[in-house]
Amino acid sequence: MKKESSTPTMKDVAREAGVALGTVSKVVNGLPVGDSYKTRVEDAIQKLNYQVNSYAQGLKANKTYTVAVLIPNIVDPFFSALAYHINTALLKQKYRMLLCCTGSDSTQEQEYITMAQQNKVDGIIGLTYNPKLVIEENTPFVTIDRSMGAGIPCVASDNFAGGQLAAEKLADFGCKNVAFLRIGSSLSNEPNKRKAGFENGCLSRGLHYEMKILDDSAPYEEFEKFLSEHIHNGKLSFDGIFCVTDRLAYSVIQTLQRLRQRVPEDVQVIGYDGIRLFGNMDYICSTIVQPLPEIAEMCVELLLRENMKTKPPLICLPVTYAYGGTTSENISNSDEIQQ
Amino acid sequence: MKKESSTPTMKDVAREAGVALGTVSKVVNGLPVGDSYKTRVEDAIQKLNYQVNSYAQGLKANKTYTVAVLIPNIVDPFFSALAYHINTALLKQKYRMLLCCTGSDSTQEQEYITMAQQNKVDGIIGLTYNPKLVIEENTPFVTIDRSMGAGIPCVASDNFAGGQLAAEKLADFGCKNVAFLRIGSSLSNEPNKRKAGFENGCLSRGLHYEMKILDDSAPYEEFEKFLSEHIHNGKLSFDGIFCVTDRLAYSVIQTLQRLRQRVPEDVQVIGYDGIRLFGNMDYICSTIVQPLPEIAEMCVELLLRENMKTKPPLICLPVTYAYGGTTSENISNSDEIQQ
DNA sequence: TAAATTACATGAAACGTTTCATAAAAATCA
């Protein structure tokens, strides 16, 4: 009577089917069981509408099938897209995502990690700005875009190649004088290589280039000052700009419009990330696209890989260039993702 | 020896502190315990770096402290912002968010619900397009923007007032002929009231208005056709447009630019939602802002409220208007969020 | 047919908590 009203357990199924507890467990887990038993159990499961309590499973197995994902926030389109793909990749492996938005705050990041471990997550995927995180030895950890050394694998897009590609594209589209803009807070580690790659590309293609790198605390408006200082007689001395992120590119494009510079006629702009405003809409600018689905898959694969020894310290995945309206190229391939 | 290597349990803490199991439990849960006992237990917890296993707690309490959140996707800025605020509201109450991106697909939505119930979530918050979902009786359920009747509470922004406000603002800013644009797929239920509210506002302010409503399957380009049909001698017959979402507004603004109409000089545009591209950046258009933090808090409060009887069927929360560059108003208040 | 082997169902124990009936200690009162 009382039993009937609450959610049925394996015990109830066993009683209903007239078999032992362990037999039900085997059927539920797909282990070999005699055919007649199997049908009886399956019928009972149907009849009672039984569903396993995965938290009891977790308690027994000392596993939770939950992975904590640490990202600064979920509102920035880059992060939300990343979270989406990680969630998808985890579901494929029957894992759940515990989303932790850290607000880029070290204290909160550490709190989240502790909380994550209290909840006994099976692993952590972290896009973090904190170089000194205390991770328990036995909690698998994979970072995105941040090499933390010491056996913690890092997955990233091929930032160097991406920077190089940006320079090559600007050269292809007729630029002669280009600039690289970066704001420190938006990166600390792997993405640094975007600069090196861009420099390399400029050199090999004979582009004259300039770098403007602001530190964390600087407001985006500093770039307005920098750019306006490079305007003489209403003409900007750059005809191409590579911004370290799409976010920065978006802000720079607005600045350029305020400064009466036309994009892409007067100056072409390329960003990095491959952000779209709404899922399937156009890119917000011409950009180097990160392979987010592949990055997500790789993180999950590494995280769940049993043999720690075989975990490489760094994996770089290939990037592509995509047109987003802020470069001048042939109409023929303006809608395509190429190279 | 073996014990030392694995994560410590309450038993270990009890042994270390020389107290009983129940005493440790009390200390952990903040129940009254003698001072000397308390210190001993706390010291032991510190020493062993003990952390509760919340899944064992959940098993015992038949609670998981997990709430499933069903949203179509996490990439649309409106949904991601919503997810963010729900996550925050849940954390305040010591609950976890299990994010379920349904892709607006009914089958997948149902699958997610079953999965959510397998994982024994304590409740579900759903922004769903599926009118016929099978929810188990005893799983608390709250919807956003969709009234499903039958004791399932719905939380929404005050869509009617929002529509009205949009009309009033357009009137305030000097519009005479306005239009309401809507695409069916983006709403089915509560947001319908935006139209009624807008109509009401237009009538009371003597605005001439026209409605253009496309159904689900129509491509956004249909609006381009509609708008270009209303251009005579290069002049659009509307001087104000209210779009049912910011997403649509964004697309319409791009269309208007293609049609050589200046925003806001020739035509003013107001959207609905209050989307920002990157967390703290400007709104992407002038808009009716939904109170997302309050909506999230309300959902969580209703979901966890014990007494089912006191759950109201519909709660509408107040909206505000915000400037986002696509309306012509006094400079003095252009940066403010106002009534 | 009897003995030896194989196949497979059984159910107790364990996972890490919380709860509650019990027992012990402390405080009060006569």
Add this chain to the structure above:
DNA sequence: TGATTTTTATGAAACGTTTCATGTAATTTA
């Protein structure tokens, strides 16, 4: 001081699984 009441620590039982040593039935072999 001894009896009574109050306070508080104790630890067994239970939550819903999985696992594994045990027992039973079916099959094979001589």
